[in-house]
Amino acid sequence: MLEIRHLKSLKAIAETGKLGLAAERIFLTQSALSHQIRALETHYDIVLFERSNIGLRFTPAGQRLLDLANELLPLIEKSERDLIRLKSDQSGELRIVLECHTCFDWLTPVMDAFRRAWPEVEVDLVAGFHSDPWHLLHAGKADVVIGGLPDKIKDLQHLALFKFEIMAVLPPDHALRNKSRLLAADFANETLITYPVPETRIDIIRQVLQPANISFTRRTAELTIAIMQLVASRRGIAALPSWGIQNYVEHDYVIAKHIGTSGLWSELYAIGTSEMMARPYAKDLARIIRDVCAGNLKGIKLLAP
Amino acid sequence: MLEIRHLKSLKAIAETGKLGLAAERIFLTQSALSHQIRALETHYDIVLFERSNIGLRFTPAGQRLLDLANELLPLIEKSERDLIRLKSDQSGELRIVLECHTCFDWLTPVMDAFRRAWPEVEVDLVAGFHSDPWHLLHAGKADVVIGGLPDKIKDLQHLALFKFEIMAVLPPDHALRNKSRLLAADFANETLITYPVPETRIDIIRQVLQPANISFTRRTAELTIAIMQLVASRRGIAALPSWGIQNYVEHDYVIAKHIGTSGLWSELYAIGTSEMMARPYAKDLARIIRDVCAGNLKGIKLLAP
DNA sequence: CTTAGGTATGAATTTAATTCAAATTTAACA
DNA sequence: TGTTAAATTTGAATTAAATTCATACCTAAG
Incomplete structure (x- = not known):
């Protein structure tokens, strides 16, 4: 009855404090989340939240399940990463260009997390300003641009980050x-x-x-x-x-x-050549950015993956 | 995509080595399990088992997910127990009678697990032989009989164990x-x-x-x-x-x-008065017996709960 | 070359999750 | 004291997903 999906919902609720925002974060309607939580409460015959017009507050039982979520979800993510690595070459190179200046603010924790997950991949920031960063991809000077979508996306692939x-x-x-x-x-x-x-x-x-x-x-x-x-x-x-x-x-x-x-x-994407974006560590970079930013930057909205 | 249900399936497959037996253990058809595993494999684009006419063998990827299952499922069960306890009086008494002689074989590990889960409950084995053990329930001399179903089940409630x-x-x-x-x-x-x-x-x-x-x-x-x-x-x-x-x-x-x-x-049940069997720790005793015996006794079949 | 014991498959069915479109609740405000 | 705004709930309709049923397929052993 209890499923991982429920744990993800609880985590989202904890992070946002509101059913509506939580629902948006996990790409459901607010109603769906309400039904989902209600089903849990009915199943265990227990109240998980105190509801009010300002949002939800966890009861001790809700907190207990939230604790479970916080314990399990990282383990699950780690396993999923391991699965990806089991089928791929783990080494490579990843030269990142930022289109957007402010993005330096969150890049450091992202790079830390990425290096921990993919120690064999050499990550670098391409320094300096570039008037057409997407050009660097075809020129072989960079592997991933973090920024908006370019007008002509010839041979380029992108992964959605957030807006x-x-x-x-x-x-x-x-x-x-x-x-x-x-x-x-x-x-x-x-x-x-x-x-x-x-x-x-x-x-x-x-x-x-x-x-x-x-x-x-x-x-x-x-x-x-x-x-x-x-x-x-x-x-x-x-x-x-x-x-x-x-x-x-x-x-x-x-x-x-x-x-x-x-x-x-403004919307942010991770953009690279098709060849590069097919690599598991490039996909994982996008996932890590989404994760880290969803946790640290208030007011952003994850884009549908 | 990955859900707890999948982890339970993996565990059952590991325990039985065969899709058919595993399916029976988790009360699904063999076909359903096959579909379920296939969906996982498609989702992660990875092979989880080597199939043969003698059953399934885990690949490294399958093993990785099985490890996850072994790590997560106990935590989940513990949380669910905590939820039950959060809404109930945790203390009580539980005097167990065995109808069946051989059951002593597995009772010790069951009692150990039970005492760990419900330290406040006083568990006892009612000693000696009793020609009509179910009678002890109404007489107030025992709380739970572990055995077959009595012919007349007046005011008695039962929880299914295994056959x-x-x-x-x-x-x-x-x-x-x-x-x-x-x-x-x-x-x-x-x-x-x-x-x-x-x-x-x-x-x-x-x-x-x-x-x-x-x-x-x-x-x-x-x-x-x-x-x-x-x-x-x-x-x-x-x-x-x-x-x-x-x-x-x-x-x-x-x-x-x-x-x-x-x-x-032969089928085994935990039998007690309605009042007793409604208590969370009595329900949990049945769950513990099912768990422990499914793990330790080869050739048994869990009854539908 | 048949059988036994296992898994896979596809269509039909059943069940469960999700959305949609209100309805309800509650605090704050005028 | 009504009105609004911001939240959640609800129930029916819809959609999606899981499960079953019936059968096909595979392979080692006799």
């Missing part, structure tokens, strides 16, 4: 501080602080400002923290992934606003 | 040594060696010899080993559970034969 919201970052006393979301026009005549990359690689410019023909000043900084300092000292506004700015927002250095009517979302 | 085959035991040079199975008539004028209990409590007499009106001599011995020695030294023949005689047969002290055309099978 995240890019939010506008303002100083706390900015004139727009009371709007709940900023529209393209709000950026007119503002100074936009970005990483030093071409405009076509900056989502807010490509997808919001340019289409609306908004004129603005641009200023660049290399590091996220430098950008935040510029914003905090009222030199301009920025647009950054919600998970990259959380700390600064919590400490009231800056405030964050949604962009556009439904938010500005 | 086993009772086989005839002969000295290796007996005149009937070449028959593959003994019929009632074969016992005519033989000496039957039994435990010292009334004839109505000896299955072969009640179900085979008496209906066929066979006359025979009876001789008794207290212990299984004593009965075996009498048989080996040609003082008579006996009828004992297949699992109780395995050792002696393997060492060629004695030989074993099926009884009747389809074998003589």
Whole structure:
């Protein structure tokens, strides 16, 4: 009766605190999860959660099953990795390029986990900025690009990672501080602080400002923290992934606003040649990124695999 | 994709070595198990077993998943026990009566496991022989009888354990040594060696010899080993559970034969008052007996729970 | 070359999980 | 005190998955 699926559900509920979010994370409807949990409760004739309008709280029985999940799921994942390795050459090379600057934030724990899982694979970060990172794949200079999907995906294969919201970052006393979301026009005549990359690689410019023909000043900084300092000292506004700015927002250095009517979302993929993406360790890299990021980055949504 | 159900299947296959037997043990058809395993193999794109006309052998990948099963299933069972305990009083008393003499063989490991699981419950064996053990339940002298179902089950509740085959035991040079199975008539004028209990409590007499009106001599011995020695030294023949005689047969002290055309099978239940059998630790006793015996006694078949 | 004892297969069936479309609950707000 | 928003529940309909049934297939032994 109890199945691994249930344990995964419990884990998702624990991580999100809400049935709806948990359901989304494991690609079910909220209703399905409700039914599933209810079936468990009926089966064991025990209550697993205290429900309220703010979410679920584990009862001791629920906690006991959650403990089981936390004990079992890592073992299961390890076994599944072992199975993959049993049928494949375990060694290889994996040169990673990041399209997106902020991704450095989570890359370190990912690389650590990957090296632990695939000690025989040589992982490297391809250094420097590249105006067309996907080109490096065909040129044999890199194995995987982590970024958005390129327009022409000739001979390239991709694995879905997650999507995240890019939010506008303002100083706390900015004139727009009371709007709940900023529209393209709000950026007119503002100074936009970005990483030093071409405009076509900056989502807010490509997808919001340019289409609306908004004129603005641009200023660049290399590091996220430098950008935040510029914003905090009222030199301009920025647009950054919600998970990259959380700390600064919590400490009231800056405030964050949604962009556009439904938010500005960006999707991340692991992209490589078909030959490379067929390798088990490349698939596993994607899995590890999804795992690590789902655990560490608040507000992201995993894409359907 | 991988579910606990699959792990249970793998365990059953490991224990039986054959798809058909494994399927029976987990109450599925052979076909269902075959489909299930095939689905796993397809999913991971890996072969789990080498099939042959004598059964299945685990490949390294299969073994890896079996290892996972052996690691996980005990943890899961422990959690389920904890859930039961979370909703119930954990203490109580459990006085066990054995209807069947040979059952002492497996009772010790069962009691050990039970004491570990329910340290607060006082377990006792009700000593001595009782001509009507079920009566002790209503008299308040015992809590659970382990034996066959009584004819009148007034106010009694039972939990199914397992069934086993009772086989005839002969000295290796007996005149009937070449028959593959003994019929009632074969016992005519033989000496039957039994435990010292009334004839109505000896299955072969009640179900085979008496209906066929066979006359025979009876001789008794207290212990299984004593009965075996009498048989080996040609003082008579006996009828004992297949699992109780395995050792002696393997060492060629004695030989074993099926009884009747389809074998003589006996079923074992845990029987108690409704009040007692509703208690979680009584249900758990039955589960422990099933588990321990399925693991230790060759040739038994678990009854549907 | 047949049989016995095992597994595999495909279609039909049954069972279980999931979705869909409300309904309900509850706290916060005006 | 009603209204809304954000959550969960519910029951019926749907979809997907597991299981069975009936039979085919395989292989070693006689």
